[in-house]
Amino acid sequence: MSGSIDADLDRPIWAALTTKQAHLGYGDALARRYHLDVAPFAAVASETPAAYQALLQLLLPHEQAAVLRSDESIGPLDGLQITHAGVIHQMIARHRTAASVDDHDVIRLGDADGKDMLELAQKTKPGPFGKRTGEMGNYIGIREQGRLIAMAGERMRVDGYVEISAVCVDEDYRGRGLAGRLIKVLRREIEQRGDTPFLHVFSNNTSAIGLYERLGFELRRTFQLTRVGHADSRSAAVA
Structure with missing residues (x-):
């Protein structure tokens, strides 16, 4: 690049x-x-x-x-x-992944899901999320018995790069690898469009940083x- x-x-x-x-x-x-x-x-x-x-x-x-x-x-x-x-x-996945992606129950989130998306973000606090944040890019999620239990999406976009953000899982459903699965799906889609995924995370959020590193993201700056x-x-x- x-x-x-x-x-x-x-x-x-x-x-x-x-x-x-x-x-x-x-x-x-x-x-x-x-x-x-x-x-x-x-x-x-x-x-x-x-x-x-x-x-x-x-x-x-x-x-x-x-x-x-x-x-x-x-x-x-x-x-x-x-x-x-x-x-x-700021972390970036410079190398394209060849790993398989489990997307069997992953759904597209749109305007009809706005209320549930906002409620999940307010409950889990993945970072700033407003009524129109969903307009910034593609958002995906997982529902169980109709309840939105996990989501992730795309936030900032620049030439050649797309940011993954709003990665969150309801506390009752954590420990099942849902966040990692959603990130993998978004990463695959971003890379298929010819872009490179990146993300931002607080330096003291060691658990999230560890997850991102396992998924192939590395510190850029x-x-x-x-x-x-x-x-x-x-x-x-x-x-």
């Missing part, structure tokens, strides 16, 4: 919002964000005071956006509040996840 394409992974939110997912957000040449009911993520074109001031113009006084940043600090800025939320590992908002903000819109 070319270095220029691979470089999109160094700023995946910006790359997605300025290309394949521009229709899911808004902003200008300095800063862009997803619509809040899609995802709480935002990005700036460069780590400059002007870009962050442009980002603030996209946020209501009480709102905060989640931003992936490098280890570099831009220092204090007038009117800007930056809160550290954790270290993120780390980010600082920060919450950005107005300096007088007293509520966090990012969970």
Whole structure:
């Protein structure tokens, strides 16, 4: 893969919002964000005071956006509040898998499943998931006796890469390998389209990292996840 394409992974939110997912957000040449009911993520074109001031113009006084940043600090800025939320590992499956995939009871999730998807995400907390998150890509799941017990889907998309996200399993059904099965199905489909799957996970989520490593994902780089908002903000819109 070319270095220029691979470089999109160094700023995946910006790359997605300025290309394949521009229709899911808004902003200008300095800063862009997803619509809040899609995802709480935002990005700036460069780590400059002007870009962050442009980002603030996209946020209501009480709102905060989640931003992936490098280890570099831009220092204090007038009117800007930056809160550290954790270290993120970006992992990628560079080598195509030849492993068999068990998809016998895997179903496609769509608009009719929206309520169940949102409830499962709120219960299991796999990461930010809003009413329109399902519009970001393909979502699959497993139902048992009509109940949605597991799901996973595609989130950010850039040229050549698709992010796997919202991997979650109801606590009553864990230990059955459902998460791994869903990831394998999505990985196969992404690779069949000619793209490479990647994902993001908190550095302290060792159980998830172990699963992803067993499935063939490897650490590419780390980010600082920060919450950005107005300096007088007293509520966090990012969970």
